[in-house]
Amino acid sequence: xxxxxxxxTPYLRETVRTALKILVVxxxxxxxxxxxxxxxxxxxLRTEERMTQAGALVDDLAGIEDKTxxxxxxxxxxxxxxxxxxxxxxxxxxxxxFTRLWDxxxxxxxxxxxLVDTARLKQSFEIMDLVxxxxxxxxxxxxxxDASPRFPDAEVREALDLAPGTPLVSCxxxxxxxxxxxxxxxxxxxxxxxxxxx
Amino acid sequence: xxxxxxxxxxxxxxxxxxxxxxxxRNVFDLVTLVIFNGDLPRHAxxxxxxxxxxxxxTAGLSPEKLRIIELCRxxxxxxxxIAGHLGLPVGVTKVLLSDLVDDGHLTTxxxxxxxxxxxxxxxxxxxxxLRARL
Numbered sequence: 001x002x003x004x005x006x007x008x009t010p011y012l013r014e015t016v017r018t019a020l021k022i023l024v025v026x027x028x029x030x031x032x033x034x035x036x037x038x039x040x041x042x043x044x045l046r047t048e049e050r051m052t053q054a055g056a057l058v059d060d061l062a063g064i065e066d067k068t069x070x071x072x073x074x075x076x077x078x079x080x081x082x083x084x085x086x087x088x089x090x091x092x093x094x095x096x097x098f099t100r101l102w103d104x105x106x107x108x109x110x111x112x113x114x115l116v117d118t119a120r121l122k123q124s125f126e127i128m129d130l131v132x133x134x135x136x137x138x139x140x141x142x143x144x145x146d147a148s149p150r151f152p153d154a155e156v157r158e159a160l161d162l163a164p165g166t167p168l169v170s171c172x173x174x175x176x177x178x179x180x181x182x183x184x185x186x187x188x189x190x191x192x193x194x195x196x197x198x
Numbered sequence: 199x200x201x202x203x204x205x206x207x208x209x210x211x212x213x214x215x216x217x218x219x220x221x222x223r224n225v226f227d228l229v230t231l232v233i234f235n236g237d238l239p240r241h242a243x244x245x246x247x248x249x250x251x252x253x254x255x256t257a258g259l260s261p262e263k264l265r266i267i268e269l270c271r272x273x274x275x276x277x278x279x280i281a282g283h284l285g286l287p288v289g290v291t292k293v294l295l296s297d298l299v300d301d302g303h304l305t306t307x308x309x310x311x312x313x314x315x316x317x318x319x320x321x322x323x324x325x326x327x328l329r330a331r332l
Contacts (some may be wrong), residue, residue: 081327
């Protein structure tokens with residue numbers, strides 16, 4: 001089980017000084033876990049947090065709650081971007097009621113990549129509200145599912161009520177290059193929001 | 199999909215933390231880097247161990263704390279990685295880490311709260327790092 005901790009644990013380089021985080025958000029089964037897994041240099045890890053909040057779980061968490069606490073899972077992965085810099089990607093659950101977890105996740109985060117499925121655009125509304133309420137800058141990436149309809153960008157923008165400057169890109173969460181491009185669009189956007197800072 | 203690690207937990211989390219829900223210090227972000235203090239000299243800029251240099255006794259530490267120390271002995275990890283590797287909830291992990299920092303076993307290095315570098319430079323570094331992966 002986990003007795004082999006130190007031997008196969010992917011530790012950080014000794015030179016790493018800064019750790020950053022970006023959230024990968026979206027509704028259930030939109031591809032968050034896949035996206036994080038595609039980009040992570042370590043086997044993605046899952047951690048669970050208990051919430052003292054009532055409410056039946058409807059997600060992939062069924063079966064581990066009890067009457068007084070709910071447990072919410074998040075997947076995360078890691079990318080070493082330079083000798084001194086490491087980036088963590090967090091696949092964040094998209095329910096409003098996990099506010100405390102969201103506060104923790106959003107604090108200090110660079111921004112969020114919102115994954116959407118064009119077949120279920122409406123399901124993205126709640127998560128976008130959540131991201132906006134946290135004041136997180138974000139980009140939207142349409143994760144292409146073979147069965148999902150392809151809409152012109154303008155229609156997706158309108159449906160999601162995106163601000164003109166908010167990037168809307170396509171990606172395939174299973175593909176490393178495509179997923180990297182989606183992250184690059186987000187970071188590019190973050191730079192345009194912050195051009196004057198010395 | 200990753201298997202659920204909590205399934206093997208033998209006691210409820212608040213037992214592990216001695217009933218406490220909050221860490222003694224509020225310095226832990228999910229991506230705060232945690233470093234084993236053992237044989238390292240005092241590190242400027244991080245949290246200061248109370249008893250530097252001396253090999254600290256781990257006698258009397260709970261099994262969970264010993265597991266954290268064992269894990270951290272191998273190298274630096276973020277708070278959330280420690281929680282993930284040990285199958286502990288993040289909140290519990292923060293409480294335990296906080297104790298271990300207080301005791302001088304571990305040191306932290308602020309992750310995202312690094313104020314010295316401007317945000318733009320940092321973002322540019324992220325961008326460069328991502329582009330290099332294409």
